[in-house]
Amino acid sequence: MKKNLLLLSLAIIAMTVAYGQSSIPNGNFEQWTSQSFDNPQNYPYTSNYQNFFQYTLPANVTKTPDSKHGSYAVQVATVASATDTAFGFFLNANPNSNNGPSSWTGGMPYNQKPAGIRGYYKYNVATADSATIIVTFSKAGSNIGAYFFEIGGIQNSYKLFDFTFNPALPTTPDSVIFGVVSCKIGNQGQPIGIPGSTLKIDSVSFTGVSSQPALMNGDFELWQTQTINSPVGWHIESDMGEGFNRTTDAKKGIYAIELITYPGNTNNHPAAQAGRISTGYYPNNCNGNCVEQGGYSFSHQTDTLAFYYKYAPTIANDKASVQMNFKKNGNQIDGRGIDLLASSSYQYIEVPFSLMQTPDTVIIDIQSSGWQDSLLSYVGANLKIDEIHFKSQPLNTGIFNYGNGNTISIFPNPATTNITIECPQKSVLTATDIEIENIEGQIIKNITISENNTIIDVSAFPSGMYIVKCITGKGIEVRKFVKE
Numbered sequence: 161m162k163k164n165l166l167l168l169s170l171a172i173i174a175m176t177v178a179y180g181q182s183s184i185p186n187g188n189f190e191q192w193t194s195q196s197f198d199n200p201q202n203y204p205y206t207s208n209y210q211n212f213f214q215y216t217l218p219a220n221v222t223k224t225p226d227s228k229h230g231s232y233a234v235q236v237a238t239v240a241s242a243t244d245t246a247f248g249f250f251l252n253a254n255p256n257s258n259n260g261p262s263s264w265t266g267g268m269p270y271n272q273k274p275a276g277i278r279g280y281y282k283y284n285v286a287t288a289d290s291a292t293i294i295v296t297f298s299k300a301g302s303n304i305g306a307y308f309f310e311i312g313g314i315q316n317s318y319k320l321f322d323f324t325f326n327p328a329l330p331t332t333p334d335s336v337i338f339g340v341v342s343c344k345i346g347n348q349g350q351p352i353g354i355p356g357s358t359l360k361i362d363s364v365s366f367t368g369v370s371s372q373p374a375l376m377n378g379d380f381e382l383w384q385t386q387t388i389n390s391p392v393g394w395h396i397e398s399d400m401g402e403g404f405n406r407t408t409d410a411k412k413g414i415y416a417i418e419l420i421t422y423p424g425n426t427n428n429h430p431a432a433q434a435g436r437i438s439t440g441y442y443p444n445n446c447n448g449n450c451v452e453q454g455g456y457s458f459s460h461q462t463d464t465l466a467f468y469y470k471y472a473p474t475i476a477n478d479k480a481s482v483q484m485n486f487k488k489n490g491n492q493i494d495g496r497g498i499d500l501l502a503s504s505s506y507q508y509i510e511v512p513f514s515l516m517q518t519p520d521t522v523i524i525d526i527q528s529s530g531w532q533d534s535l536l537s538y539v540g541a542n543l544k545i546d547e548i549h550f551k552s553q554p555l556n557t558g559i560f561n562y563g564n565g566n567t568i569s570i571f572p573n574p575a576t577t578n579i580t581i582e583c584p585q586k587s588v589l590t591a592t593d594i595e596i597e598n599i600e601g602q603i604i605k606n607i608t609i610s611e612n613n614t615i616i617d618v619s620a621f622p623s624g625m626y627i628v629k630c631i632t633g634k635g636i637e638v639r640k641f642v643k644e
Contacts, residue, residue: 185393201382220248228280233362240355247353251339265298267337268375275368276324291359297333403435411468416546419528432538440523455523467548486519574642583630
């Protein structure tokens with residue numbers, strides 16, 4: 161198992177993926193994979209994000225109706241693929257610390273001094289594994305108590321756990337972090353998981369106090385649906401998918417990539433982290449001698465990288481960047497790049513290059529701030545990139561066709577009741593499927609027409625932006641409209 165938690169900083173473990181002939185697949189950021197799942201309310205840090213962005217594994221923190229009290233409990237499981245094992249976890253805060261729970265601070269506000277913690281659980285492993293409960297208290301930004309409790313065995317019926325904090329809290333805290341991991345924690349803070357280990361937990365509360373934290377949600381009755389997206393062909397360079405968004409503020413087509421500098425941690429100190437995506441990845445546990453892996457086939461010695469960008473830094477001297485790393489036979493042979501200055505509207509950029517050797521691979525890295533810009537004042541820098549490609553290899557995904565004279569006509573736009581959609585006549589063979597999606601990629605309406613135009617009632621659509629696709633045997637035409 162690739163792991164470096166219980167730091168719960170969740171170092172990226174990216175997957176090597178082989179693609180076709182184009183050196184920058186999905187350079188127009190029109191192709192995305194999406195997943196929706198439920199998180200327990202007030203617990204935004206879960207392994208569901210790690211599974212989606214790093215492992216291509218299903219969500220392993222889930223809502224279950226098999227509860228001790230009320231309608232729901234939370235289920236946390238260790239799951240596995242052929243190459244990776246992913247333990248399940250949920251936390252009510254991002255600890256932003258590489259030194260383990262004894263240094264965690266923050267969490268949900270709480271001004272009581274509890275004696276312990278109790279709740280009910282089921283577990284399904286008799287030996288060699290157990291789930292772990294983690295509770296850390298802090299005051300005025302300093303950790304004043306960190307506690308680990310293991311619960312395990314074969315428990316087919318809900319069993320009470322009731323643990324005392326030992327040693328007792330020395331003073332009344334101002335915040336608390338509560339979390340659960342599906343497996344045992346090793347001597348160096350690393351999870352030791354057995355695939356299939358499954359915990360169900362319910363009705364968690366602190367003991368010896370007159371009130372619980374307002375945001376505890378310890379009965380797990382409250383849940384929030386999350387939808388996350390990832391651009392096909394790109395690796396997300398953050399622990400939990402932080403620092404990037406799919407945006408409809410695109411130069412062309414429907415989507416662009418948005419990278420945002422976010423608050424993170426460096427050497428156990430708060431620091432700005434650049435939002436970053438790449439066609440390559442850094443291997444886990446490389447002991448400081450990391451060489452970027454992955455990338456795509458590319459054999460042009462002379463070429464030009466081209467793209468559009470917008471950039472809004474929070475500090476005047478901050479710069480975003482786009483970098484190219486060229487490799488041959490697994491070794492880096494050259495690199496080129498450009499720093500990007502502030503621009504409130506999309507600018508077209510070209511980066512010509514002539515290399516000393518012919519490469520066989522290129523890796524593209526994009527980030528929203530400089531590596532050296534770690535002060536928290538840099539947080540919020542916002543970079544948008546669209547239509548990134550080599551001039552020798554124009555964008556042509558074979559899926560979306562823009563600006564070819566056959567675009568969809570939608571009127572009125574914006575609309576309140578009905579819209580008329582005219583699909584391009586050159587595209588229509590015998591029938592056309594029309595799909596209308598919201599900006600999350602969910603299909604709202606799907607119809608088949610044999611004419612070039614049709615009237616669709618959108619009066620029941622919630623206000624917002626929508627995407628219309630005319631799908632024929634000749635391709636897909638796409639356009640946006642706004643429902644007022």
